[in-house]
Amino acid sequence: MPSRSESSKSTRPPKGRIDILSMGSTGSGKKSRARSRKAGGTAPPGARDVIPPDDPWYIDPNAFPRRAPMRERLKFCLKYAVLAPSSHNSQPWRFMVGDDHVRVFADRTRALPVVDPEDRELTISVGCAVEHLRLAMLRHRLAARVEPLPRADDHDLLAIVHVEPRPAAPTGEQCAMADAVPLRRTNRRAFDARVPHEMLLDALVRHAGALGAEFVCITDPRERRVCAELVAEADRVQFASRQFRRELASWMHHNRSLSQDGLPGFATGMSELPSLLAPLVVRTFDLGDGRAARDHDLAEHSPVLAVLGTEHDSVADWLSAGRALAAVLLRAHVDGLCVSYLNQPIEIPELRSRVRRFTPKIAAPQILLRLGYGPSTHRTPRRPVERVLVHTGL
Ligand SMILES: Cc1cc2nc3c(=O)[nH]c(=O)nc-3n(C[C@H](O)[C@H](O)[C@H](O)COP(=O)(O)O)c2cc1C
DSSP states (O other), rough: OOHHHHHHHTOOOOOOOOOGSSSOOOOSHHHHHHHHHOOOOOOTTTSOOOOOOOOOOOOOOOGOOOTTTTHHHHHHHHHTTTOOOOOGOOOOEEEEEEESSEEEOOOOOOOOOOOTTTHHHHHHHHHHHHHHHHHHHHHHTTEEEEEOOOOOOTTTEEEEEEEEEEEEOOOOOHHHHHHTTTTOOOSOOOOOOOOOOOHHHHHHHHHHHHHHHHEEEEEHHHHHHHHHHHHHHHHHHHHHHHHHHHHHHHHHHOOOOOOOOSGGGGGGGGOOOHHHHHHHHEEEEEHHHHHHHHHHHHHHTTSEEEEEEESSSSSHHHHHHHHHHHHHHHHHTTTTTTOOOOOGGSSSSHHHHHHTTTOOOSSSSEEEEEEEOOOOOOOOOOGGGGGGGGOOOO
């Protein structure tokens, strides 16, 4: 078995290469892990401020308009839906509110044709928004029924979430998960060595299973190392592609950007100056070796890697995977667990089949996550509900 220093040596970027993706304090490596424990991250401007009431992340559950017409109540629940995670924070969703339902559409103008040519991750992202909406409705005592892919002649209508006539009786766990929506973040920082208790991981497996997905944890250090190598290989392949870099750079923003979507530099641990330069640098240079070294280290030293997958690989499966992903992320947050993504091998068809090696039970791997405990991180921008509503003119 190679020692840690041997294995990280093999993926270290050559001297003299620009490695702006590692300039921030997302931090892999021993020193950085220690630093990250002490410092708690690179704060974006105003990060420690109280969330202002006009920020989409501000949700006061007590402000739910219980006696208002159903459309108003459903619009309130959409505040939870727009906080869902999405690939590159592209927020590829639109909602149409009816008297007793919400129609959920894919917004394919926000697709990522290079990294996600089939709109698989786009559909997963919309699935996350559907599950946020369902949990919000439950939290506010509206029984919800999700009808996936209701119209064969409308490929953009991915789901209708119906309000059932009877009032819902949410469990404490469901309420806690809904309340976790405005607190959940993707945490790209290095995690410490504490291993999550088996019972916590079992709860995640249960939640994914209830929504038709499988969740398989990889805790064995040798397996994690092999998986880390696959992630590093995927980074090199992706960053060698100019189209991939262009697409990624177009969603990257500097820390003070007023953009309501995309990836601000602080989300990957960048301070002010690197966040300004990063889009240009990423577009221009192949940073694959630096990225591979960093992700290898993050993957290898996260106490748990996990694959979320489905039995088949249809649009319906992607939607289920998204709903399961949202449930897993929210349940993890309730238990104090940090989660981040290492999807890159699943995004490359040849490598996706190799991910199955770790999880023979999973026919179609959809998402690769790392889990653990780490310092807190900051919220990324969102478009408010008004900007993603489809108006019927009624
Ligand atoms: C389907 C899907 C794929 C994602 N893939 C990655 C990924 O490969 N790498 C990554 O760092 N984040 C990934 N993310 C996380 C998003 O970038 C993140 O959700 C988005 O930037 C919003 O930030 P938040 O989760 O903190 O709200 C993914 C999210 C989703 C839903």
